[in-house]
Amino acid sequence: MAGTGRILLEAQDICVNYGAIAALSGFSLKLMEGEIVAVIGANGAGKSTFMNALMGMVKLAGGTILLDSYPLTGRTWKAVQGGLSLVPEGRRVFAPLTVEENLRIGAFTRKDAGDIQEDYDWVFSLFPRLKERLTQYAGTLSGGEQQMLAIARALMARPRVLLLDEPSLGLAPIVIRDIFKELRRINEQGVSILLVEQNAKQALLLSHRAYVLQTGRLLKEGNSRELLQDPDIRAAYLGQGA
Amino acid sequence: MKKSLFINAGIIALSLGLALCPLGGYQEGIVILLCINCVAAMGVSILTGFTGIFTLGHAAYMALGAYTTAILTVRYGVHWFPALLAGGLIAILVAWLIGVPTLRLTGDYYAIASIGLGEAIRLILENWQSFTRGARGFPGIDPYTTRGSSVAVFAVLTILMFNLLDSRLGRELRASRDDGVAASLLGFNTPRSRMKALLLSAFYCGIAGGLLGGYMCFIQPSMFDMMKSTELTAVVVFGGLGSMTGTLLGSAAITLIMEYFRDISQYRMLIYGLLLVAIMVFRPEGLLGNREIWDFLPRFAKGRRS
Numbered sequence: 001m002a003g004t005g006r007i008l009l010e011a012q013d014i015c016v017n018y019g020a021i022a023a024l025s026g027f028s029l030k031l032m033e034g035e036i037v038a039v040i041g042a043n044g045a046g047k048s049t050f051m052n053a054l055m056g057m058v059k060l061a062g063g064t065i066l067l068d069s070y071p072l073t074g075r076t077w078k079a080v081q082g083g084l085s086l087v088p089e090g091r092r093v094f095a096p097l098t099v100e101e102n103l104r105i106g107a108f109t110r111k112d113a114g115d116i117q118e119d120y121d122w123v124f125s126l127f128p129r130l131k132e133r134l135t136q137y138a139g140t141l142s143g144g145e146q147q148m149l150a151i152a153r154a155l156m157a158r159p160r161v162l163l164l165d166e167p168s169l170g171l172a173p174i175v176i177r178d179i180f181k182e183l184r185r186i187n188e189q190g191v192s193i194l195l196v197e198q199n200a201k202q203a204l205l206l207s208h209r210a211y212v213l214q215t216g217r218l219l220k221e222g223n224s225r226e227l228l229q230d231p232d233i234r235a236a237y238l239g240q241g242a
Numbered sequence: 243m244k245k246s247l248f249i250n251a252g253i254i255a256l257s258l259g260l261a262l263c264p265l266g267g268y269q270e271g272i273v274i275l276l277c278i279n280c281v282a283a284m285g286v287s288i289l290t291g292f293t294g295i296f297t298l299g300h301a302a303y304m305a306l307g308a309y310t311t312a313i314l315t316v317r318y319g320v321h322w323f324p325a326l327l328a329g330g331l332i333a334i335l336v337a338w339l340i341g342v343p344t345l346r347l348t349g350d351y352y353a354i355a356s357i358g359l360g361e362a363i364r365l366i367l368e369n370w371q372s373f374t375r376g377a378r379g380f381p382g383i384d385p386y387t388t389r390g391s392s393v394a395v396f397a398v399l400t401i402l403m404f405n406l407l408d409s410r411l412g413r414e415l416r417a418s419r420d421d422g423v424a425a426s427l428l429g430f431n432t433p434r435s436r437m438k439a440l441l442l443s444a445f446y447c448g449i450a451g452g453l454l455g456g457y458m459c460f461i462q463p464s465m466f467d468m469m470k471s472t473e474l475t476a477v478v479v480f481g482g483l484g485s486m487t488g489t490l491l492g493s494a495a496i497t498l499i500m501e502y503f504r505d506i507s508q509y510r511m512l513i514y515g516l517l518l519v520a521i522m523v524f525r526p527e528g529l530l531g532n533r534e535i536w537d538f539l540p541r542f543a544k545g546r547r548s
Binding site: 085154 | 431
């Protein structure tokens with residue numbers, strides 16, 4: 001599913017400071033409805049900070065975040081209610097709860113009294129492995145399964161934008177490919193996706209457009225396919241000398 | 243039988259037992275003390291055990307409840323029951339004022355802040371002579387805390403507590419305890435949940451303090467010092483963080499053991515210390531861990547764990 005041309009989420013001139021250190025200085029990004037957008041960059045470029053800023057987990061020193069052209073207030077639960085759902089770095093599943101309980105928590109704060117069963121069916125069709133593990137404690141799952149659970153849990157909130165912070169972190173390449181394949185399917189079913197990744201190649205292959213972030217500033221943006229061919233990007237992020 | 247029905251019936255049966263069994267004057271006093279300590283411990287438990295906010299200053303809320311109730315009944319002739327409620331409400335109010343700036347702190351930082359706040363409240367009570375009579379203490383409180391009244395308050399608050407824990411709020415608290423970041427990302431308003439937990443715990447401690455005043459007929463600020471605060475938290479850890487029945491058991495066990503050794507009172511703190519060391523060595527997760535007592539029954543074993 002490609003973008004429909006309507007701006008869903010827009011970040012304008014985002015600045016975030018940690019004490020005296022500027023983590024983000026004036027980063028802007030647009031996400032169209034139906035699009036997959038990736039933010040790539042090295043360690044410490046400000047990728048996770050940007051995600052946390054979108055969710056209201058860190059304070060903005062400047063800039064605005066618009067969802068459907070309405071400003072977000074900087075409160076995390078309001079961002080979730082507005083339809084943003086972040087799969088955090090390191091997954092953060094509730095280890096002492098079962099897979100099913102983790103999924104139920106994902107739907108806990110939903111205001112619509114929709115049919116949860118439908119959402120179960122949806123996430124199980126995406127990640128059949130979770131259905132097999134339904135009564136198992138989340139802490140006993142493998143890393144890849146925990147990542148699937150974290151994504152499924154975020155989907156239980158029926159988000160309009162799924163945000164992912166380093167979904168490939170600590171996973172085997174084959175598991176990463178599986179998960180990215182499911183992300184595409186999720187997108188095809190109408191969920192816009194914004195992900196930040198160090199694994200630039202996978203992120204560029206999946207996304208429609210991408211932004212390259214370097215020490216808190218935009219380095220480059222554009223069509224992902226073009227970025228994949230860009231000699232600078234290839235040299236710096238894809239490990240292929242120019 | 244449904245679990246909630248089972249729990250409520252159990253609390254009512256226990257309370258009726260405590261209220262009606264034939265006891266001498268001394269044993270009645272122990273029952274009253276049990277009820278008071280359990281109410282205070284439940285207050286600390288919902289904050290420390292279920293929300294993960296360690297406090298070392300909750301004796302201050304007991305002091306607020308005790309002084310409010312005492313001053314209202316003695317000076318203004320208010321009936322003890324509305325005065326007791328007022329004590330709980332004052333504790334809530336002060337907790338709210340304190341919570342707005344301090345609940346942003348987590349982990350050890352809040353614990354340190356709570357020590358300071360607890361001591362500050364005690365020192366205010368000690369030095370505001372014209373209103374509280376300061377360190378001389380506040381005498382002449384009516385003995386309104388009888389076995390009947392304390393058991394009744396205990397029963398109502400215990401039923402309320404267990405039903406709250408099984409409600410939406412209880413799940414919110416546990417989620418923000420287990421992983422505050424994940425909980426907020428799933429749309430939980432974690433700051434508000436934490437505040438609710440603090441207000442509830444202040445209310446329980448305020449009521450417990452009010453009852454304590456009516457039992458002792460005399461209160462003084464040094465009864466609510468840091469030792470008392472530490473004891474409240476220690477009891478909760480002793481019973482098991484995240485287990486309300488564990489809190490009740492732990493509180494009852496400590497109260498009874500301390501009472502049993504009253505004759506050798508100068509060695510009581512020694513025994514108390516030994517007890518805490520023993521539980522930390524042999525059962526570091528506390529008496530019941532993070533499970534409720536019925537989780538040990540085969541019938542409910544498949545139920546939710548805390």
